[in-house]
Amino acid sequence: MSTPQLFFAYFAVMMTGLSLMVVTRKNPVHSVLYMLILFAHIAALYLFLNAEFLAAIQIIIYAGAILVLFLFVIMMLNLRKEETEKRFQKQWPLGIGIGVVLAVFLIMIVGKIAVIAPLGPYSIDAVRSDGHIMTVGKVLYSEFLLPFEIASLILLVAVVGAVVLAKRKIE
Amino acid sequence: MDMANYLFEMTMIMPEITLICVGLILLLLDLAVKKKEVIAVVGIAGTLVALYATYKLYIFNQPQNVFAGMFVLDGYSNFFKLIFYINIILTICISLKYMTIEKSSFGEYYALILFATTGMMFMASAADLIILYLGLELMALSTYILAGLIRKQPRSNEAALKYFFLGAFSSAFLLYGISLTYGMTGTTNIKEIAVALQSLNIVDNPIVFLGMIFMIVAFGFKIALAPFHMWAPDVYEGAPTSITAFMSVGPKAAGFAVMGRVLFESFGAMQLQWNSILIPIAVITIAVGSIIALAQTNIKRMLAYSSIAHAGYMLLGIIAGTADGLTSTVNYLMIYMFMNVGAFAVVISLRREGFQGENLEDYMGLAKKHPVTSALMLVFMFSLTGIPPTAGFIGKFYVIMEAVNSGHMYLAIIAVMFSVVSAFFYLRIVMYMYMKDPKEEVTLTSSSSLNFALAVTTAMVIILGVFPSFLLNLVRSSIAG
Numbered sequence: 191m192s193t194p195q196l197f198f199a200y201f202a203v204m205m206t207g208l209s210l211m212v213v214t215r216k217n218p219v220h221s222v223l224y225m226l227i228l229f230a231h232i233a234a235l236y237l238f239l240n241a242e243f244l245a246a247i248q249i250i251i252y253a254g255a256i257l258v259l260f261l262f263v264i265m266m267l268n269l270r271k272e273e274t275e276k277r278f279q280k281q282w283p284l285g286i287g288i289g290v291v292l293a294v295f296l297i298m299i300v301g302k303i304a305v306i307a308p309l310g311p312y313s314i315d316a317v318r319s320d321g322h323i324m325t326v327g328k329v330l331y332s333e334f335l336l337p338f339e340i341a342s343l344i345l346l347v348a349v350v351g352a353v354v355l356a357k358r359k360i361e
Numbered sequence: 362m363d364m365a366n367y368l369f370e371m372t373m374i375m376p377e378i379t380l381i382c383v384g385l386i387l388l389l390l391d392l393a394v395k396k397k398e399v400i401a402v403v404g405i406a407g408t409l410v411a412l413y414a415t416y417k418l419y420i421f422n423q424p425q426n427v428f429a430g431m432f433v434l435d436g437y438s439n440f441f442k443l444i445f446y447i448n449i450i451l452t453i454c455i456s457l458k459y460m461t462i463e464k465s466s467f468g469e470y471y472a473l474i475l476f477a478t479t480g481m482m483f484m485a486s487a488a489d490l491i492i493l494y495l496g497l498e499l500m501a502l503s504t505y506i507l508a509g510l511i512r513k514q515p516r517s518n519e520a521a522l523k524y525f526f527l528g529a530f531s532s533a534f535l536l537y538g539i540s541l542t543y544g545m546t547g548t549t550n551i552k553e554i555a556v557a558l559q560s561l562n563i564v565d566n567p568i569v570f571l572g573m574i575f576m577i578v579a580f581g582f583k584i585a586l587a588p589f590h591m592w593a594p595d596v597y598e599g600a601p602t603s604i605t606a607f608m609s610v611g612p613k614a615a616g617f618a619v620m621g622r623v624l625f626e627s628f629g630a631m632q633l634q635w636n637s638i639l640i641p642i643a644v645i646t647i648a649v650g651s652i653i654a655l656a657q658t659n660i661k662r663m664l665a666y667s668s669i670a671h672a673g674y675m676l677l678g679i680i681a682g683t684a685d686g687l688t689s690t691v692n693y694l695m696i697y698m699f700m701n702v703g704a705f706a707v708v709i710s711l712r713r714e715g716f717q718g719e720n721l722e723d724y725m726g727l728a729k730k731h732p733v734t735s736a737l738m739l740v741f742m743f744s745l746t747g748i749p750p751t752a753g754f755i756g757k758f759y760v761i762m763e764a765v766n767s768g769h770m771y772l773a774i775i776a777v778m779f780s781v782v783s784a785f786f787y788l789r790i791v792m793y794m795y796m797k798d799p800k801e802e803v804t805l806t807s808s809s810s811l812n813f814a815l816a817v818t819t820a821m822v823i824i825l826g827v828f829p830s831f832l833l834n835l836v837r838s839s840i841a842g
Binding site for chain 2: 308337340346350353354
């Protein structure tokens, strides 16, 4: 196994393990902290893809902003009761069973993955020569203009939803 | 990009832009205007403007690809948009009085309906999987909020949360499917995926197959196909009834729109593979929907299972895998909208202050006191069962015929068998209304907008049942063009 493969294997295994920790912890604060480590590992994977900008964004936005928000919400809600209750419903063996079947299926066919498609115009060298932020910006405002605008609409709906569900008084 | 080209591209998404602008206007109008009727009328007027824009854009013989090939304007998407517009208008008509009774008549309600529909329109017009996903999220996020709008009711909160969590789960499946497909073909463009599958010779590749299965799972969730239907009964029961009507038509139609486009245009060469997934799903869906509906005592839950069963029938047209098959599915969707929204309109008319009117027993002896409403319910129930001369018969007839034409005789037999089973729970309501004595006095809530919706849906159910060829020809020419 070459060194990059070794690194990838480490991060992949760690990410799976950390995700499991996030969903199995009883204390929500612990879950969020495991998620923080998970996000750092995801950022490392972006670095492997030579996507430094995305890695930085991953740390700044997810680990920096969103997780802090998570922690705020958890502290605002009193979740002491949550910790004493059972973590999973009684159907959890069924869920694990389906997950295992899916995993076995994936492992069986993983060898068929092949990079055969023609590569796109944004090779590592092309991105390096223009700079990451410039490339992302250019693509967002030309090729991906419409998706970019729809994404902004989704954010608007989220804001409207938060206001209508949280701000309105209940008679 | 030069200016003229840019303007041309903007013209192509004029209907969507119109709906978004009207939605924003409604949000602002809510601050200034106290009367919700004004907001509703502006919403309907905006929808009509968007409808006019779509009509004006109906001039091209060729599909128009704009925004770097991400958005396509063709007859197929335009016809789905027509379904969405009618769905908005009918939903707003049945909502007005009902949401006042529920004390949840917010201006945002109407704006969110428009935003959700914009998402559906982007889905129908998606020529790229990224647009498809974003349209789906826009639609889904708006409907999650709409489902939870009656905040004082725990079951409404439950509906919103359940829909949200399971919806997020299904989005993950969609993204996984998209990324697997992208990894193998190197493109997210729906048309180019088909080209890449041929040129790279990976039609038989199991990774591509898995990517397609994941996408089918995600679409199946939105359409409420078994075994991805678990959310539907609880969400349909808990959501405001008007939103249940909206949800049982809009997201379902949008789900079929993207399923039809992705399967036919991207994975057209893999028809055998997708049928090996879709045929069992169709059989389970029809069976689960028809059988579990028998045990329901709440009419909204019963109609939820009924909508699951109908999704199974609609799937038969896709399984046929031909343009005629797709025509029969889209035709069924249009008919289903009228009969289903009509049935929900009757359910809404039973709701009044301090009375839910959702139990089947509330319908006992309804015909004695309210003969007209009972007669309308009778028409909708006959239509949902598929009894001629109602439109429901025409819808079922064509999908089953397409199943036979494509050589799936056994599917046709199963569909007809469960159609007979479903007659039991539809006609039980008719029996309750006409042959039982009333348990308690039921007074109906009526309003002119609700009556309008009832009149339109009843008229369409009967007209489309007697003269089916008009709609069918319209669908056929739309899909061809």
